[in-house]
Amino acid sequence: MIKLIYEGELIRKDGFIIKAASSVTYIKTEEHNIIVDTSSNHIEKLIIKNLESINVKPEDIDTVINTHLHYDHIGNNDLFENATWYCSTKEPTFEASEFKDYRFFKDKEIEIIETPGHTYGSISVIYKDYVIVGDAAPLKENILKKIPPRLHVDRELAIKSLEKIISLKKNIITGHDGILYLKEIF
Numbered sequence: 001m002i003k004l005i006y007e008g009e010l011i012r013k014d015g016f017i018i019k020a021a022s023s024v025t026y027i028k029t030e031e032h033n034i035i036v037d038t039s040s041n042h043i044e045k046l047i048i049k050n051l052e053s054i055n056v057k058p059e060d061i062d063t064v065i066n067t068h069l070h071y072d073h074i075g076n077n078d079l080f081e082n083a084t085w086y087c088s089t090k091e092p093t094f095e096a097s098e099f100k101d102y103r104f105f106k107d108k109e110i111e112i113i114e115t116p117g118h119t120y121g122s123i124s125v126i127y128k129d130y131v132i133v134g135d136a137a138p139l140k141e142n143i144l145k146k147i148p149p150r151l152h153v154d155r156e157l158a159i160k161s162l163e164k165i166i167s168l169k170k171n172i173i174t175g176h177d178g179i180l181y182l183k184e185i186f
């Protein structure tokens with residue numbers, strides 16, 4: 001079961017980001033209760049409320065996977081006190097004490113792939129017909145127009161990652177812009 005808990009927001013003024021909060025996705029597999037990205041701290045109450053509406057409490061979550069370690073994707077990790085947090089070791093702020101290498105996360109229903117470019121350690125999470133891509137595609141238009149995220153460490157890698165994501169032929173949960181359904185892409 002997969003459920004978008006929050007679709008994200010990205011508000012720019014004169015080209016500058018003035019408010020950012022990532023999407024938050026809940027996945028229930030046979031083995032795990034997973035949250036992918038925890039968004040920004042200012043939407044903490046909304047996350048709790050939206051989880052409550054599907055009868056999930058923060059303490060039920062055993063796994064948090066962060067697509068990368070920007071503040072607007074990890075802002076509520078603390079809320080999930082029973083969870084192990086996973087990300088890529090290629091993130092510059094990776095701290096072994098807090099985060100575990102995503103390659104140690106094992107679940108037969110989940111596949112994690114590397115989709116670098118926005119950051120070196122950006123990862124995407126595949127579950128059934130969905131792929132959660134974080135800021136490999138912050139907005140739907142990044143996919144639809146194949147334009148790399150405005151913030152990137154490597155433009156070529158970012159474009160390659162977009163192509164990789166599109167080639168999966170799945171519904172795409174973007175970093176800040178809700179779900180882009182497969183039928184809208186092709």
Ligand SMILES: [Zn+2]
Pocket residue numbers: 068070118135
């Ligand atoms: Zn980011």
